[in-house]
Amino acid sequence: xxxxxxxxxxxxxxxELHAHLNGSVSVATMERLIARKPHLNIDxxxxxxxxxxxxxxxxxxxxxxxxxxxxxxxxxxxxVTKSVIxxxxxxxxxxxxxxxxxxxxxxxxxxxxxYVESIIEAIRQCKEENVDTEVRFLVAVDRRNGAEVAxxxxxxxxxxxLASDGLVVGVDLSGDPNVGHGKDFLPALQKAxxxxxxxxxxxxxxxxxxxxxxLLLTLPPDRIGxxxxxxPEVGGSQSLVDRVREKNIPLELCLTSNVKGQxxxxxxxxxxxxxxxxxxxxxxxTDDKGVFSTSLSMEYQLAAATFGLSREAVWxxxxxxxxxxxxxxxxxxQLQQRWALLLPEVFPTSSCLHRExxxxxxxxxxx
Ligand code: IMP
Ligand code: ZN
Numbered sequence: 103x104x105x106x107x108x109x110x111x112x113x114x115x116x117x118e119l120h121a122h123l124n125g126s127v128s129v130a131t132m133e134r135l136i137a138r139k140p141h142l143n144i145d146x147x148x149x150x151x152x153x154x155x156x157x158x159x160x161x162x163x164x165x166x167x168x169x170x171x172x173x174x175x176x177x178x179x180x181x182v183t184k185s186v187i188x189x190x191x192x193x194x195x196x197x198x199x200x201x202x203x204x205x206x207x208x209x210x211x212x213x214x215x216x217y218v219e220s221i222i223e224a225i226r227q228c229k230e231e232n233v234d235t236e237v238r239f240l241v242a243v244d245r246r247n248g249a250e251v252a253x254x255x256x257x258x259x260x261x262x263x264l265a266s267d268g269l270v271v272g273v274d275l276s277g278d279p280n281v282g283h284g285k286d287f288l289p290a291l292q293k294a295x296x297x298x299x300x301x302x303x304x305x306x307x308x309x310x311x312x313x314x315x316x317l318l319l320t321l322p323p324d325r326i327g328x329x330x331x332x333x334p335e336v337g338g339s340q341s342l343v344d345r346v347r348e349k350n351i352p353l354e355l356c357l358t359s360n361v362k363g364q365x366x367x368x369x370x371x372x373x374x375x376x377x378x379x380x381x382x383x384x385x386x387x388t389d390d391k392g393v394f395s396t397s398l399s400m401e402y403q404l405a406a407a408t409f410g411l412s413r414e415a416v417w418x419x420x421x422x423x424x425x426x427x428x429x430x431x432x433x434x435x436q437l438q439q440r441w442a443l444l445l446p447e448v449f450p451t452s453s454c455l456h457r458e459x460x461x462x463x464x465x466x467x468x469x
Contacts, residue, residue, distance in 0.1 A: 107403060108399070108403070110413065110448065111194075111399040111400070111402050111403045111416075112193060112194050112399045113194060113444075113447065113448050114194055114399070114402060114416065114417065114420055114448055115194060115196045115420060115440060115441055115444050115448070116193070116194050116195045116196065116398050116399070116402065116420050116423070117195070117196070117197045117198075117385065117420060117423035117424055117426075117427055117437070118190055118195045118197070118198045118199065118387055118388060118398050119199045119302070119325065119354050119385050119387055119423065119426060119427060120199075120201075120302070120327055120354035120356060120385070120387035120388070120389055121186075121190070121198065121199070121200055121201065121387065121388055121389070121390075121391065122201055122202065122242070122276065122389065122390050123182070123183060123186060123200050123201065123202035123221065124166060124169050124170060124173055124182070124202065125166065125169070125389065125390025125391070125392055125393045125394075126186045126189075126190075126200075126388070126390060126391045126392050127149075127169065127173070127182055127185070127186060127392040128185065128186075128189055128391070128392050129146060129150060129392070130185075131181070131182060131185040131186075131392075132146060132149050132150070132169075132172070132392070133146075134181070135172040135173065135178065135182070136172065138178075139171075139172060142171055142172065144168055144171065144172060148165065148168045149165060149168055149169055149172070149392070149393070150165075150392060150393055150394075150395050151165070151362050151393060151394055151395060152395050153395060155362065156361070156362050156363075156364050157362065157363065157364070158363075158364055159278070159279070159280070159307075159308070159363050159364065159365060160278075160280075162362075162363045162393065163278050165393050166393070169392075169393075170205065174205075174207045174209070174210050174212060175207075175210045175212060176212060176216050176217075176219075176220045179212075179217060179220035179221060179224070180220050180223060180224050180227075183200070183220070183221050183224030183225070184224045184227060184228055186200065187200075187224065187225065187228045187233055187235065187237055188228065188233055189391075189397075190235055190398070191228075191233045191234045191235040193397045193398055193399050194398070194399060195235050195398055196234065196235055196236065196437065196440060197235065197236045197237075197238075197424065197427055197429065197433075197437055198235050198236070198237045198238070199237075199238045199239070199240055199271070199272075199302075199427065199428060200221070200225075200237060200238075200239055200240070201239070201240035201241070201242045201274040201276070201302070202217075202221060202239075202241070202242055203241075203242040203243070203244045203255075203276070203277075204217040204218050204241065204242075204255060204258060205217055214254075214255075214258060215258065218239075218241065218258060218262050218270075219262075221239055222239065222262065222266050222269055222270070225237045225239065225269055226269075236429070236433060236437070237269070238268075238269060238270075238271045238272075238427075238428060238429065239262075239266070239269050239270050239271070240270075240271065240272040240273060240274045240300075240302055240428075241255055241256075241258060241259035241262070241270060241272075241273055241274070242255075242273070242274040242275075242276050242277075243255045243256070243273060243274065243275050243276070243277075243287060243290065243291075244276060244277035245275060245276070245277040245278065245279070245281060245282040245284075245287065246277045246278055246281045246282060247277075248282065248286065249286040249287060249289070249290065252286070252287050252290035252291075253289065253290045253293070255273070255290070256273060256290045256291075256293050256294045256297075256299070259272075259273050259294060259299055260293075260294070260297045260299065263297070263298065263299055268430070270299075271299070271300055271428040271429075272294075272299050272300030272301060272302055272324070272428050273291065273294040273299050273300070273301055273302070274302045274303070274304070274327070275287060275291065275301075275302075275303040275304055275318075276304045276327070277304075279304065279307040279308045279311060280308060280310070283314060284311070284314035284315075284317050284318050285314070285317055288317065288318075288321070291303070291318075291321055292321065295321060300324045300325075300428040301321060301323040301324050301325075302323065302324065302325045302326075302327060302354070302428075303318055303321075303323040303325075303326060303327060304326075304327040304328055305318055305319075305323070305326045305327065305328065305329055305332070306326075306328065306329050306330055306331040306332045306338060306342075307327070307328045307330055307331075307365060308330075308331065308365060309331045309336070309337045311331065312331070312337070312338060312339065312342070315332060315338075315342055316341075316342065319342070319345050319346070319349075319351075322345075322349050322351060323351060324351070324428070325351060325352045325353070325354055325385075325426060326346065326351050326352070326353050326354065327354045327356075328353075328354070328355070328356065328360065328365075329346070329353045329355075329373070329377075330360060330365050330366060330373055332346060332373075333373065333376055333377075335376070336373070346382070347380065347382060350382075350383065352382075352383035352384070352385055352426035353377055353382065353383070353384050353385065354385050354387045355372070355373070355374050355377075355384050355385065355386055355387065356386075356387050356388060356389035356401070357369055357372050357374065357386070357401055357404055357405060357408075358388070358389075358394045358395075358396040358400070358401060358404065359388070359389035359390060359394050359396075360372060362394050363394075369404060369408045370408060372408070374386075374405060374409060375409050378409070383422060383425070383426055384419070385419075385422075385423040385426050386398070386401045386402055386405055386419065386420075386423075387401070388401055402416055402419070402420070405419075413449070417445075417448070417449075420441075421438075421441050424437045424438060424441070
C-alpha cells in the first residue's frame, strides 16, 4: 500500500532530463531479457545495485557491459525502450528525455542507424498507444570511443534530428569519466551545437576533471550532468561556479546514482543544497533508475526528506524543470498548462507547507 507521501510524489507531475536508456531497464524487463538469453548466465545481482549497496564507479561501468550483452538486437531495443517509457509514465513523468549510445553488433546485424531508429520507433509507438508522457531523444557520445566515433555519432544525431519530426533534440557526452579527455570531443560537440543540437554534457563527475570542465564551458553546454566537483569546497573553483551561474546552465542532479556510485559520501553530503541555495536551476533526475534501483518519485522524496523541502518547494522544483528541457516553446507551454491543471489534484487540501519529517532544514528558501 502506498502511503500519503509516496502517493504525493508519484502524483507530482515530473520532468526527467537525465536517463540513460540501458541503465533505466527495470528488474521486470531484465527478467524477460535474461529468459530470452539463458546461455549468457546472467543473474539480477549483475544488472542492478540494490538498496543499501554501493559500488565503485568502475564497478558501475562493468554493470553496463553486462546489460549491453542482454540488449543487442533491434527487437530488444524496441521492447526495452517501450518498457522504460511506460514505467516513467506510470511514475508520473510527463516529459522525458532519454539518452543512449548507438551500438552496432556484427553477431546480430544491429547497426548504429538501426539502433537509433529502433528507439525512435519505440517513442512513436508509445505516442500512438497514448502512453502519458512526451518523449525526446539525445544521442550519446561515449568518451571511451574517442574523437572519431564522436564525430560519427554527431553526424548520426544530425541526420535523425532532421528525420525524426523533432524527436532527436540533442547530444550527450557520457561514459567513464576516468577515460579520455574532453578536449578531444570539442570539435564534435561544436559541430553538434552549430547544427542546432542541444548539448547535455556530463561534467566534473570526478575530481580530476577541473581543466576539462573549464574547456567544455567554453562551448557552452545547455545543461550539465552531475557537476559534482565544480564548486571550490570539493576541489573545483569559484571561477567554474561563476561561469556556470553567469550562463545559467541548469544542473541535472542524480542523488542516488552519486551515492551508490560513491562519488558523493552520503545523501546529506550531496551538492544539491549548494546550488539550490544559490537559486541556480537544479533538476532532479535518476541517471540509471534500473541499475541504481530508484525512480524519479523516490529521488524527489529523498531530496525533500534530506534537505527539508516543503511540498510547495518540491512542486516549484518539478515545474522549473520544464524550462530546462530541450522541448520547443510550444511543448513547454503545453507542459506548463498541464502542471496548472494538475495542481488541485496534487494539493487537494492546503497541505502545501507540509515538510518531510527528517528535514535537515539546510535549505528550502532557495527558489
Ligand atoms: P546506454 O547509453 O543506453 O547504453 O546507457 C548506458 C551508458 O550510459 C553507459 O555505458 C555509460 O556510457 C553511460 N552512463 C550511464 N550512467 C553514467 C554515469 O553516471 N556517468 C557517465 N556515463 C554514464
Ligand atoms: Zn549520466
